[in-house]
Amino acid sequence: MRYLYIKPSELKGKVIVPTSKSICHRAIICASLCDGISNIGNVDFSRDIEATCDAMENLGAEIQRGKNNLIVKGNSRIHVKNTSINCLQSGSTIRFLIPIAATIDEEIIFTGEGKLVKRPLDIYYDIFDSQKIYYKNFKGKLPLILKGKLKSGEYRVRGDVSSQFITGLLFALPRLNGDSTIYVTTPLESKPYVDITLDLLKKFGINVDEDGHGKYTVRGGQKYKSRDYYEVEGDFSQSAFWLIMGALGKGITCCGLKKDSLQGDKIVVDILRKMGVKIEWEKGGLVVSPARKIYSSTIDASQCPDLVPALAVLASVSCGTTEIKNAGRLRVKESDRLKAISMELNKIGGNVVEKEDGLIIAGREKLTGGEVNSWDDHRIAMALASVSSKCQNPMIIKGAECVKKSYPNFWKDFKNLGGNINERNMGK
Known part of the structure; x- marks a missing residue:
């Protein structure tokens, strides 16, 4: 089991977002x-x-x-x-x-x-x-x-x-x-x-x-036709973690995303803007600037369930109380994500109430930090890392290797952007 020690630090730079x-x-x-x-x-x-x-x-x-x-x-x-x-x-x-x-x-x-x-x-x-x-x-x-x-x-x-x-x-x-x-x-x-x-x-x-x-x-009897070349675009659900870290840090540019993408998780841009985050499309990619203040919001997750862990950690350090609703399907993902993210945020000083199909999150200026569990769920691990810069003490993530499911280079990119991490293998 891999334990990752993250010392609070504000991230900055450019990252190529993984493909969708x-x-x-x-x-x-x-x-x-x-x-x-x-x-x-x-x-x-x-x-x-x-x-x-x-x-x-x-x-x-x-x-x-x-x-x-x-x-x-x-x-x-x-x-x-x-x-x-x-x-x-x-x-x-x-x-x-x-x-x-x-x-x-x-x-x-x-x-x-x-x-x-x-x-x-x-x-x-x-x-x-x-x-x-x-x-x-x-x-x-x-x-x-x-x-x-x-x-x-x-x-x-x-x-x-x-x-x-x-x-x-x-x-x-x-x-x-x-x-x-x-x-x-x-x-x-x-x-x-x-x-x-x-x-x-x-x-x-x-x-x-x-x-x-x-x-x-x-219509039946159709034939699939091969293509000489098809290029996969960048993933907006993965970009959410970097956009949040950029807002809580010193700004990050996310490269490889399509402005006219059909991905439903592209709505993360609108949600973050509503919460006070400045995000702009520029020639080099999607640029997020450091946010002076994060505002609470009401978020309907019915069309973007994968964004919930990331948005929950941002809400945990916002001004006011955020409600995430219509998220009941998250209980049958890689983990029960409503239970997982609420329990882990509360361990490190968050104020999260778990509802049947959503979360009520009262924002805090800072979290305390401490040990959290990934629940062997890639999105839980990456979401928790996203708020590490707002912790007063180091964050220790148990089972950090689970990011391999969707983003094997996550911790490498995290470090390249200024993240201060050390790992220990504690056995099975």
Whole structure:
């Protein structure tokens, strides 16, 4: 177990934001379902991305890993090369691939690690029950054994559990012979992620009609088309940590982001501005200036749940009381993120009240510092580090290595920007 000691210091400089994990997952899957070769550029090899690469190779794609790119030789006639696919801790990987695997009538076993083992898949189970597709899990947990062929037709899917289920179906349904329609039966949370899926599908030759009211019409028999080059843009959810550290420090420039991005987490710019942070788009990137004062706010997290840990730590050192609402889905992420971030902030002098679907955070001028636990959750570890400059004493993060899930170079970048860190390995 890795303990990281962070001495309070104000960060400053430029950082190249990691590429969007959400977009990269989708690009790898689309390229793997083509009959042709695609070059995907600007790739960061986190554990989640490796999980998707390994999974698509297991389904017949050939993927050559470069320094920061992938050469993908796709295979539309997917088949199971190895019965077992380990999705590690990647919810995107397992939820995107289950319907794709169900387009072929071969037995496949999905496994995972950590919290992924018990993350809900009931929406797919309901579909399998209705279509009489064989599956077996272990009291609702992984491993999942699947054998059967998905049928085209009408799909009614809840939109308030995870948009990942809708994305998974959108990847799979064009491969079927008949036409299909997805009806989203509840308000769709995290809709921008579905918009990203539709954009990637279009770029790889797949067309889906959307009526704007939760109806997606998918023509069957479509073919994914390879691309000579596709470059993955920077990740706004990862930029949130640096934007906050820049506001609490001496200013940071985040490079690699697209101003016209479809990413829902781009809203972090508007939220931070509302909280008194000066952020401007300049030629070199997105520039955040030191903030004289952070103001409290009311934040609706229904469309941007991944931002909650970062916004919670900023609110903990704001003026006034911030409410984060519509965040109940955070309880079934890599950790129960509402419980995790509230408990850890309170350990170091924060004033956070955990609600069923949100947080009430009374801001303090300073936090005390001390030992916190990452909960083996990359976003919890990075969020806590973001507020270390406002601690009166060093912060000690237990399990800091968990950032490898999405951002392996986080601590290196943190140090390059002036972070004062030391690590100790305390064993398992």
